[in-house]
Amino acid sequence: MSSAIILALGLLVMPELEQSGPSSDAANAARKLDTRVTDGWESEKDKVQPASACDDATFLRRAWLDLAGRVPPFAEADKLAKSGKPLDRAAVIEELLDSPEFAAYWSRHWAEYLLGQRPFDQPEFSGRKLQQFLRESLKANRHYDQIATDLISAEGAMDESGAVNFLLRYNADAKQLAGAVSQKFLGLTLQCAECHDHPHAAWKQSEFWGLSAFFARLRRMNPANPQPNEQFAAVLERPRGEFLVIDKKGKPDEQGNFPTRTVMPQFPGSVRREIAPARRDALSAWLTSPENPYFAKHFVNQVWSRLIGAPLVLSFDPVLPSAKKGDLQPATLSAAGENRNAAILENLRADFVASSFDIRRLVTVITLCETYQRASSSHREGDSPATDSELRHEQDLFARGRTRPLSADQVHLSIGQAFGFFQDDGDHRLAQLTDEEFTYDVPVNSFGSEPQSLGRSLALFNGEHIRGAVDVAAQSLLRIHGDAAGPAHLQRLFLCLLSRMPTDAELEAILDLAGDDIPQRGLEDVTWVILNSAEFQTNH
Amino acid sequence: MFGLHLSRRQVLRGSLAGTLSFAATPWWQALLAEETKRRKADACIVVFLEGGPSHIDTFDPKPGADTNGPFEAIDTKIAGVKFSQHLPKLAAIADKLAVIRSLHSPEGDHDRAVSLLHTGYQPSPALTYPGLGSTLSRQWKGVESDVPLFVSIGNTVGPGILGPQFGPFVIQDVNNPAAALDLPEGFGGDARVERRLKALEKFNQSFAARAPLAGTEDFTKLTQRADRMRRSQVFRAIDLAATEPELFEKYGGNVNDGYLARACLQARHFVEAGVRFVEIQFGGWDTHADNFNQVQNLSGSLDAALATLIADLGDRGLLDKTLIACFGEFGRTPKINGDNGRDHFPDVFSAMLAGGGLKTGQIIGKSNDTGSAVQDREVKVPDLHATLFTALGLDVTKDQFAPDGRLLRLTNNGQPIRELLA
Numbered sequence: 001m002s003s004a005i006i007l008a009l010g011l012l013v014m015p016e017l018e019q020s021g022p023s024s025d026a027a028n029a030a031r032k033l034d035t036r037v038t039d040g041w042e043s044e045k046d047k048v049q050p051a052s053a054c055d056d057a058t059f060l061r062r063a064w065l066d067l068a069g070r071v072p073p074f075a076e077a078d079k080l081a082k083s084g085k086p087l088d089r090a091a092v093i094e095e096l097l098d099s100p101e102f103a104a105y106w107s108r109h110w111a112e113y114l115l116g117q118r119p120f121d122q123p124e125f126s127g128r129k130l131q132q133f134l135r136e137s138l139k140a141n142r143h144y145d146q147i148a149t150d151l152i153s154a155e156g157a158m159d160e161s162g163a164v165n166f167l168l169r170y171n172a173d174a175k176q177l178a179g180a181v182s183q184k185f186l187g188l189t190l191q192c193a194e195c196h197d198h199p200h201a202a203w204k205q206s207e208f209w210g211l212s213a214f215f216a217r218l219r220r221m222n223p224a225n226p227q228p229n230e231q232f233a234a235v236l237e238r239p240r241g242e243f244l245v246i247d248k249k250g251k252p253d254e255q256g257n258f259p260t261r262t263v264m265p266q267f268p269g270s271v272r273r274e275i276a277p278a279r280r281d282a283l284s285a286w287l288t289s290p291e292n293p294y295f296a297k298h299f300v301n302q303v304w305s306r307l308i309g310a311p312l313v314l315s316f317d318p319v320l321p322s323a324k325k326g327d328l329q330p331a332t333l334s335a336a337g338e339n340r341n342a343a344i345l346e347n348l349r350a351d352f353v354a355s356s357f358d359i360r361r362l363v364t365v366i367t368l369c370e371t372y373q374r375a376s377s378s379h380r381e382g383d384s385p386a387t388d389s390e391l392r393h394e395q396d397l398f399a400r401g402r403t404r405p406l407s408a409d410q411v412h413l414s415i416g417q418a419f420g421f422f423q424d425d426g427d428h429r430l431a432q433l434t435d436e437e438f439t440y441d442v443p444v445n446s447f448g449s450e451p452q453s454l455g456r457s458l459a460l461f462n463g464e465h466i467r468g469a470v471d472v473a474a475q476s477l478l479r480i481h482g483d484a485a486g487p488a489h490l491q492r493l494f495l496c497l498l499s500r501m502p503t504d505a506e507l508e509a510i511l512d513l514a515g516d517d518i519p520q521r522g523l524e525d526v527t528w529v530i531l532n533s534a535e536f537q538t539n540h
Numbered sequence: 541m542f543g544l545h546l547s548r549r550q551v552l553r554g555s556l557a558g559t560l561s562f563a564a565t566p567w568w569q570a571l572l573a574e575e576t577k578r579r580k581a582d583a584c585i586v587v588f589l590e591g592g593p594s595h596i597d598t599f600d601p602k603p604g605a606d607t608n609g610p611f612e613a614i615d616t617k618i619a620g621v622k623f624s625q626h627l628p629k630l631a632a633i634a635d636k637l638a639v640i641r642s643l644h645s646p647e648g649d650h651d652r653a654v655s656l657l658h659t660g661y662q663p664s665p666a667l668t669y670p671g672l673g674s675t676l677s678r679q680w681k682g683v684e685s686d687v688p689l690f691v692s693i694g695n696t697v698g699p700g701i702l703g704p705q706f707g708p709f710v711i712q713d714v715n716n717p718a719a720a721l722d723l724p725e726g727f728g729g730d731a732r733v734e735r736r737l738k739a740l741e742k743f744n745q746s747f748a749a750r751a752p753l754a755g756t757e758d759f760t761k762l763t764q765r766a767d768r769m770r771r772s773q774v775f776r777a778i779d780l781a782a783t784e785p786e787l788f789e790k791y792g793g794n795v796n797d798g799y800l801a802r803a804c805l806q807a808r809h810f811v812e813a814g815v816r817f818v819e820i821q822f823g824g825w826d827t828h829a830d831n832f833n834q835v836q837n838l839s840g841s842l843d844a845a846l847a848t849l850i851a852d853l854g855d856r857g858l859l860d861k862t863l864i865a866c867f868g869e870f871g872r873t874p875k876i877n878g879d880n881g882r883d884h885f886p887d888v889f890s891a892m893l894a895g896g897g898l899k900t901g902q903i904i905g906k907s908n909d910t911g912s913a914v915q916d917r918e919v920k921v922p923d924l925h926a927t928l929f930t931a932l933g934l935d936v937t938k939d940q941f942a943p944d945g946r947l948l949r950l951t952n953n954g955q956p957i958r959e960l961l962a
Contacts, residue, residue: 452758454769458769462720528736533740535744
């Protein structure tokens with residue numbers, strides 16, 4: 001709760017924000033992006049009826065969950081409920097992007113994406129150090145090309161360089177890194193070509209090897225005499241050394257072993273060999289160049305997907321012409337759908353490149369969009385209510401918002417935001433020392449990694465974390481609003497978890513449940529109902 | 541009894557109880573036995589050898605070949621068929637096994653191959669294919685049970701496009717299948733739970749009316765299932781080593797860390813309680829280095845656990861209706877690398893099947909002399925899946941559709957292995 005109060009105080013003393021300069025430029029970019037979205041509707045048979053903008057309370061909760069990974073603090077929701085004035089949405093976005101919560105939350109899921117696993121800390125690498133590097137980079141608003149360059153060109157010990165832990169995660173191994181770099185930074189699955197040219201794969205083995213060769217001189221160093229519990233590794237680049245492959249076309253020696261052959265660095269999709277001495281610098285220059293066809297596109301596609309709930313392009317791998325006739329091919333977007341999304345993607349990419357890969361600006365542009373702010377609810381102006389398939393079609397056209405289940409992190413952080421309850425208090429305090437929100441994997445341990453699963457439901461039903469949370473919630477409501485459960489208790493609870501006031505009907509129904517002989521039990525029950533509800537468990 | 545749909549299994553149980561409570565008439569029993577024999581399997585246990593086990597060092601040895609490595613090959617109960625020396629218990633009951641030695645897959649990357657072996661489809665960004673357990677759960681839809689139909693010990697491939705209601709219950713700690721099943725002391729019992737559930741249902745209904753695409757019904761159903769599961773006994777922490785010590789030891793409780801013994805014994809308990817699909821993750825087979833020591837260790841666990849599971853299910857009369865399958869995401873290279881390891885190899889690999897009314901005691905397909913290619917009767921992953929589905933009584937030729945209306949057959953044109961099916 002204390003961080004919420006501090007944040008709320010911080011907001012009070014903030015100066016009035018100018019509505020010109022960079023933010024109005026972003027607003028213009030957002031309008032252009034919206035036009036790209038609505039342009040696509042012209043090819044539709046029927047007139048598209050876009051959802052109207054979501055209400056302010058929904059927007060506040062959506063933006064907080066997306067950018068800070070948690071519901072808004074009570075003070076924010078309460079202020080909005082009482083103000084009667086429209087919310088300055090642009091200001092909310094700007095404040096969130098400047099907040100430590102944004103850097104903490106986005107660095108966490110970014111680290112998870114780069115590492116491809118949880119928990120972060122393993123004997124071979126320190127994912128926490130990597131996350132800290134990303135967090136500090138986001139705080140300083142370092143641009144995406146700089147961050148990518150740091151990750152690829154990193155060197156040094158795991159506890160000194162955060163970025164080097166990306167290389168260590170893939171064992172500083174040339175082939176593993178070629179696979180990781182193509183997948184994580186370009187959205188391409190080159191690693192399928194590791195074994196051989198595959199008839200169904202779009203990439204050639206030579207391209208995979210050419211990319212691997214950029215990392216051929218890396219060496220992973222371990223201490224000669226490791227101490228128990230000591231975690232140490234480093235990455236060094238040697239001045240020479242080449243990437244060798246087995247040449248199966250060559251003549252085997254007497255033992256039947258094929259000779260090896262040197263493969264020089266070569267960019268995928270290019271025939272030019274790279275002989276620059278600083279191989280990884282050459283690679284990151286190529287990777288982060290505005291001309292690279294995938295680097296910016298893949299990143300904006302991911303950020304869009306994270307904020308809107310569906311990607312614009314499902315895969316950047318070239319379409320495979322080799323699929324046999326009669327094979328069951330999964331349905332993809334229609335040609336019109338692909339063109340429509342490609343236009344949106346190109347618009348976003350161009351803006352991102354023009355801003356020299358400014359991540360905060362990218363997030364600002366998307367969240368300022370009408371497209372981001374559209375309601376997900378079924379409400380339609382005028383006549384008959386829409387059918388589910390009509391609503392789904394509208395979502396595919398980005399004419400309606402999407403509901404997304406909360407991740408384990410979002411559930412954990414939201415309960416912490418609402419009640420100051422973090423289950424493992426010792427861990428929480430330890431984490432604060434390093435400016436983190438948790439050190440052990442409390443969210444996944446408490447709630448399971450899969451949203452909408454039996455494991456998650458069981459955890460929310462009767463897990464220790466939830467038991468603790470409903471207990472603390474009921475206690476603090478009684479302390480703040482008095483010993484008899486009444487509307488004030490419930491209004492606060494709704495604002496804490498759902499960022500909105502209860503309706504009269506809800507108040508009546510819930511008061512009935514809350515009216516247990518023992519107020520503590522009644523309020524525990526109400527808190528339980530809200531935490532187990534679909535409304536709490538989704539970002540809508 | 542109105543409106544109560546009895547499953548075939550319940551009817552059979554009912555008639556069995558009936559015959560026993562009256563004077564047992566032999567012809568009735570014979571008929572029952574006949575019926576039981578013809579009945580398809582209705583449960584499945586998959587032991588997934590994560591990492592990709594070496595086929596040559598397990599079920600497909602190549603004695604005399606350079607590629608064989610140091611392991612000896614030993615005779616099995618099937619004449620002329622040999623297994624690795626580190627699978628003696630399975631060799632001794634090979635008449636109860638069927639081994640496929642000619643699996644072939646196009647995927648040599650862990651993630652993609654794990655996905656293929658679970659879904660029967662090569663992964664595609666356009667459609668998240670469901671894993672075996674989820675596909676089956678959907679076919680078994682309507683089977684009322686307090687326990688989940690699909691349990692996975694360790695992570696597995698989820699329901700994908702089929703949606704969360706067909707997802708697994710994932711157990712991370714085999715010693716403690718589900719945490720916090722018991723209501724805390726002084727909670728107020730089931731009456732208080734009922735009150736909460738009623739209020740929740742109402743609250744969810746009003747949200748569903750506002751947000752029809754939020755999957756509210758899935759959330760409500762999952763909460764109700766969590767409640768039913770809470771009441772069942774089988775997921776409570778149980779010390780298997782203490783409750784069935786002799787059997788536990790036979791399962792290999794003292795071999796390595798005893799994980800697989802526990803998992804397999806738990807799986808038997810789950811199947812007895814009505815779980816229809818259990819997957820057990822048994823990792824460690826990605827032996828790029830030090831292959832032979834590691835495979836020897838892993839084989840010790842695998843041999844004891846699988847052989848005992850088969851015997852145990854047999855003793856309880858459950859083997860015919862419980863299909864057992866054991867495979868990994870690919871095999872490993874015949875060539876032994878510089879680290880005394882073997883690398884990923886999807887060109888040819890093996891799978892072991894048992895129970896489920898299959899015609900056992902036979903080897904399907906053949907790899908060549910060095911174990912580097914299929915020599916005879918190539919079996920594709922969809923064929924393996926089609927065999928499992930057919931043994932479980934499903935028609936793989938029927939068109940099926942994903943919830944969004946897209947064609948989604950049980951397998952990608954898989955053909956069941958007829959030789960294995962009765």
